[in-house]
Amino acid sequence: GAKQAQVLLDTHESMPRTVALVLWGSDNIKSDGVPIAQALALIGAKPRFDSFGRLAGADLVSLEELGRPRIDVIMTLSGIFRDLLPLQTKLLAEASLKAAQADEPAGMNFIRAHALTYAKEMNVDIETAALRVFSNAEGAYGSNVNQLVDSSAFEEEDELADAYEARKSFAYGVTGKATRNPELLQKALKDVDLAYQNLESAELGITTVDHYFDTLGGISRAVKRAKGKDVAIYISDQTRGAGKIRTLADQVALETRSRSLNPKFYEALLSHGSEGVRQLEAQVTNTLGWSATTGQVKPWVYQRLSETFVLDDNMRQRMAELNPTAGLRMANRLLEAHERDYWQPDEETLDALRRGADELEDQCEGITIAAE
Ligand code: BEZ
Numbered sequence: 001g002a003k004q005a006q007v008l009l010d011t012h013e014s015m016p017r018t019v020a021l022v023l024w025g026s027d028n029i030k031s032d033g034v035p036i037a038q039a040l041a042l043i044g045a046k047p048r049f050d051s052f053g054r055l056a057g058a059d060l061v062s063l064e065e066l067g068r069p070r071i072d073v074i075m076t077l078s079g080i081f082r083d084l085l086p087l088q089t090k091l092l093a094e095a096s097l098k099a100a101q102a103d104e105p106a107g108m109n110f111i112r113a114h115a116l117t118y119a120k121e122m123n124v125d126i127e128t129a130a131l132r133v134f135s136n137a138e139g140a141y142g143s144n145v146n147q148l149v150d151s152s153a154f155e156e157e158d159e160l161a162d163a164y165e166a167r168k169s170f171a172y173g174v175t176g177k178a179t180r181n182p183e184l185l186q187k188a189l190k191d192v193d194l195a196y197q198n199l200e201s202a203e204l205g206i207t208t209v210d211h212y213f214d215t216l217g218g219i220s221r222a223v224k225r226a227k228g229k230d231v232a233i234y235i236s237d238q239t240r241g242a243g244k245i246r247t248l249a250d251q252v253a254l255e256t257r258s259r260s261l262n263p264k265f266y267e268a269l270l271s272h273g274s275e276g277v278r279q280l281e282a283q284v285t286n287t288l289g290w291s292a293t294t295g296q297v298k299p300w301v302y303q304r305l306s307e308t309f310v311l312d313d314n315m316r317q318r319m320a321e322l323n324p325t326a327g328l329r330m331a332n333r334l335l336e337a338h339e340r341d342y343w344q345p346d347e348e349t350l351d352a353l354r355r356g357a358d359e360l361e362d363q364c365e366g367i368t369i370a371a372e
């Protein structure tokens, strides 16, 4: 984890003062806590074990040993992390608190520097101003950003930031208890210089399921709104154990080429029939989710997806036979991406896409009439 945190720092153009890190439960369990170790390394802390070898908390490593400033880490936990890893939730809160309380120069300890500022501006104690572990309210999961995207139920993208902040503004302290603190989250978001999440499995990519843009996308949009500008977003690819850092734009491009547009991949999916078309459609929807939350999807992605699936007569026909509902959803999603200005197809492409959607819709109606 420490090595991977260093790769992140080496990749980013300058020394970040604040990093937003999304933590999932499954990733930490499968990797024996690698993302947790990244957070501790960025802060300049290490786990503490009791005399029985049980995890008991976190201690700071000295600035001499660290050799660089302590970086402020805004950790947003999935609800699953919070449920499965309560000791680790407290440990991360303890690391932040101890860093905020350390008698160290502001230039070498960004957590303390920020906590002192927040305490003054909000008129709260240092324990409150040092809270950096955010998640849902107890018993709640997810940011709802995925649902808003799936049902096209947002007008402005900042509504996604609203949803994210409403759901994820519960700060977990050293006791493991949560208190709602949207004002503190807002202050912390404003100071974020980069956001990232680990990708643990080659089986599921960030465009395969809608949870990645729900978490990393959600916080990225909230940061953008708080700061009034974009920040760098990275994926730390753990799938080959090396901790390779990729920009979000590059990760989406990589998955588009290697999965969505790769005949070996999509033919294998289509061999499963209806469910295969549904998964192809999900990749398109999840891609739109990244546009909505980060604006980092290149226009060629939508152009090539359109050409490969909806504009290709043979492929459109196959989708219509296997699963016209999902085929129609895909065509409409590509049109939605255009309507939201995530890509600007030429008139010819747009007309063909609309005709393809009409054809798929006829197919769906045919099924409904037959069923009736
Ligand atoms: C988790 O393990 O924390 C997680 C898994 C799937 C979706 C979201 C979170």
Ligand code: MG
Residues within 6 Å of the ligand: 078, 079, 080, 141, 142
């Ligand atoms: Mg969750």
